[in-house]
Amino acid sequence: MSLDEAIETTKIHSIAGFLDGEKSFVARRPFRSPHHTISDIGLLGGGAFPTPGEVSLAHNGVLFLDELPEFKRSALEVMRQPLEDGKVTISRAAGSLTFPSEFMLVAAMNPCPCGYFGDLKRECRCSPVQVQRYRQRISGPLLDRIDLHIEVPAVEYRDVSSERAEENSTATRERIACGRQKQHERFARDTKTNCNARMTTRHLKAHCKLSADSQDLIRVAMTELNLSARAYDRILKVSRTIADLDDKIDIAPEHVSEAIQYRTFDRTLWI
Numbered sequence: 001m002s003l004d005e006a007i008e009t010t011k012i013h014s015i016a017g018f019l020d021g022e023k024s025f026v027a028r029r030p031f032r033s034p035h036h037t038i039s040d041i042g043l044l045g046g047g048a049f050p051t052p053g054e055v056s057l058a059h060n061g062v063l064f065l066d067e068l069p070e071f072k073r074s075a076l077e078v079m080r081q082p083l084e085d086g087k088v089t090i091s092r093a094a095g096s097l098t099f100p101s102e103f104m105l106v107a108a109m110n111p112c113p114c115g116y117f118g119d120l121k122r123e124c125r126c127s128p129v130q131v132q133r134y135r136q137r138i139s140g141p142l143l144d145r146i147d148l149h150i151e152v153p154a155v156e157y158r159d160v161s162s163e164r165a166e167e168n169s170t171a172t173r174e175r176i177a178c179g180r181q182k183q184h185e186r187f188a189r190d191t192k193t194n195c196n197a198r199m200t201t202r203h204l205k206a207h208c209k210l211s212a213d214s215q216d217l218i219r220v221a222m223t224e225l226n227l228s229a230r231a232y233d234r235i236l237k238v239s240r241t242i243a244d245l246d247d248k249i250d251i252a253p254e255h256v257s258e259a260i261q262y263r264t265f266d267r268t269l270w271i
């Protein structure tokens with residue numbers, strides 16, 4: 001984290017009473033992974049004397065929700081405001097309090113209650129109604145706010161044991177650091193935005209210009225996959241990031257088509 005980010009995150013952890021003599025400064029990005037039984041207040045913040053919830057404790061870091069459909073629907077729905085605005089407002093009779101909550105949401109879920117839907121080796125034992133009910137616990141509007149949907153198939157033995165050279169995590173980290181640096185430079189004079197994910201409509205116009213080919217790709221995807229206007233903005237932002245990681249100034253059609261591919265759930269689960 002930058003010094004400013006570390007100070008902000010430290011303040012939140014201090015208000016929550018997480019700091020003591022041994023740990024008095026939060027210098028590393030927080031990683032929070034609350035259990036799915038967490039209450040709305042635990043997730044969002046609140047109480048008689050409002051304290052920050054997980055969305056604020058994860059400020060400038062990662063909020064990981066494992067088994068996403070197991071979380072209470074009400075808790076997931078109230079996350080929409082902090083996801084959109086980067087802050088959460090808690091209203092009480094005495095007044096209202098606002099805590100920052102700019103976190104990266106990472107969530108995991110099974111394809112169905114038994115976990116084998118779509119598996120080539122094992123049979124799924126769930127009825128279509130059970131599968132549908134399970135998936136519908138995640139609403140369309142929440143899903144719209146998640147940029148990358150990635151299906152992770154079961155790993156075969158030959159892949160686990162393979163000695164094929166893959167990019168190691170040190171190289172990946174360097175590539176990401178370069179991408180983040182580009183974003184810092186892009187938004188250097190901007191006080192409210194520091195990364196592509198937080199671009200406003202004005203930023204999208206300035207930094208996400210598309211060629212006619214790329215525009216065609218998005219138009220077809222919007223129609224065929226029945227994507228929302230919000231999903232459209234997300235595709236533009238993700239395309240910008242893919243182009244940054246590819247060290248390109250202009251967004252190319254391949255960057256756009258890769259970004260469209262990350263919206264798997266829009267087309268497989270909710271249509």
Ligand SMILES: [Zn+2]
Pocket residue numbers: 112113114115116117124125126
């Ligand atoms: Zn199943």
